[in-house]
Amino acid sequence: MIHTLLHGCRITFLVTVLPLLAVGISPTVAAAETVKVATYEGVINPVTAEYFESVLEEAVESNAHLLVFQLDTPGGLDTSMRLIIKEINASPVPVVVFVFPNGGRAASAGVFITMAAHVAAMSPGTNIGAAHPVAMGGGEMDKVMMAKVENDAVAYIKSIAEKHGRNAKWAEDAVRKSVSVTEKEALELGVIDFVAADLNELLAAIDGREVETATGKVVLKTKDAHIQHIPMTWRFEFLKVLSDPNIAYILMTIGTIGIIAELYSPGMILPGVVGAVSLILAFYSFQTLPINYAGLLLMMLGVVLLILEMQMFSYGLLSIGGIAAMTLGSVMLMSGGAEFQQVSLSVIFPVVLVFAGFIMLITGLAVKSFRRRPVTGAEALVGMTALAKTDLNLEGWVWLNGERWQATSDVPIQAGQEADVTAVKGLHLLVTQHQEAKERDSWT
Known part of the structure; x- marks a missing residue:
């Protein structure tokens, strides 16, 4: 009996426990790593820096294995570029900057950001370089100041290149000489780490590479990684549009027109609201752009001259001066060295003409209103036709x-005849013979 029970226990043990032990000692299949992918195309500015910070924060919070930042930029602001690089340096998640797509570039500030990444890569048909500092705000820097700015940029990009084992000599030439190279040349020169046709090829190429983040070394496991794209939210899309100098200029003009329209006709509300909102958005845009304040003052002078035309009627002299000041100010407003931060002439001239046309329309309405006969009060009675109730032998009733x-x-008027009012004195009318009656009398 006891022997039978022991035999049954052995069988139960073999059937239930041993399979569990086998599962415990068998090799586990690791879950695929998650790779976050964000894409940015455009100028590097405060919106870019905020967007990069948000996608990196999402990658960290979701315990992503890697962040791939697909970049295509002509350059941008030094302050925004440095903020992005600081975020990369402090990131526990490895960051890959991938210059993409075909025809894309990493110029100016884009060079610094690409070389600061844990892994730098480019797709075929792209280029990198031309990182010489550019004077913003429309002015020319003197030689001493330019030398300071250039040397600072050189020291910064060399430290970035040396930290990641990339070509520091080429990095210096990109700043001092504005050299630019293709993706193949960049790979041969040791400027970047990989050339890949697309994201999948890139992830396959960097698999097994060891990089050092702010929290230590990480071996990239990207061969069969799970890819999650981070789309740009509507908020960042909207702010990105506002950062366009042409949009900022148009918003400022719309705002000015709206405020002037509200001042001309108080109580309309809609022009004032639209104008105020447009000006606020324009001022936000100016924070992301290099503004030439001499140009801004010229534009303000032009607006003042055009408004004075509404009050003084200078026969067009103030209008001509206002249009000239607005045009010159518009050209100077964002005349930075970088083309992508300037207002296009194809935008300036139509906007100035529309603004001038609006002012002339308002001026015309003001003149017409000024010359129009009053329609209320005692003055409104002048010119009206009255009917004589009694004979007017100088005095009478109408x-x-x-x-x-x-x-x-001033002349005798019989009862029943019409008389024209020439003046009003208190409750007394001055009248004269009706015009038609005068004409009949003149024929007789």
Whole structure:
């Protein structure tokens, strides 16, 4: 009996426990790593820096294995570029900057960002370089100041290149000489780490590479990684559009027109609201752009001259001066060295003409209103036709607008005849013979 029970226990043990032990000692299949992918195309500015910070934060919070930042940029602001690089340096998640797609580039500030990444890669048909500092705000820097800025940029990019084992000599030439190279040349020169046709090829190429993040060394496991794209939210899309100098300029003009329209006709509300909102958005845009304040003052002078035209009627002299000041100010407003931060002439001239046309329209309406005969009060009675209730032998009574008025006439007017009002003195009308009656008398 006991023997039978022991035998049964052995069988139960073999059937239930041993399979569990086998599972415990068998090799586990690791779950695929998650790779976050964000894409940015455009100028590097405060919006870019905020966007990069948000996608990197999402990658960290979701315990992503890697962040791939696909970049295509002509360059941008030094302050925004440095903020992005600081985020990369402090990131526990490895960051790959991938210059993409075909025809894309990493110029100016884009060079610094690409070389600061844990892994730098480019797709075929792209280029990198031309990182010489550019004076913003429309002015030319003197030689001493330019040398300081250039040397600072050289020291910064060399430290970045040396930290990641990349070509520091080429990095210096990119700043001092504005050299630019293709993706193949960049790979041969040791500027970047990989050339890949697309994201999948890139992830296959970097698999097994060891990089050092802010929290230590990480071996990239990207061969069969799970890819998650981070789309740009509508908020960042909107702010990105506002960062366009042409949009900022148009918003400022719309805002000015709206405020002037509200001042010309108080109580309309809509022009004032649209104008105020447009000006606020324009001022936000100016924070992301290099503004030439001499140009801004010229534009303000032009607006003042055009508004004065509404009040003084200078026969067009103030309008001509205002249009000239606005045009010159518009050209100077964002005349930075970088083309992508300037207002296009194809935008300036139509906007100035529209603005000038609006002011002339308002001026015309103001002149017309000024010359129009009053329609209320005593002055509105002048020119109206009254009907004589009694004979007017200099003095008498007339009927006007359903009311009985005492009237004085310069000529005799019989009862029942019409008389024209020439003046109003208190409750007394001065009248004269009706124009048609005068014409009949002149023929006789």
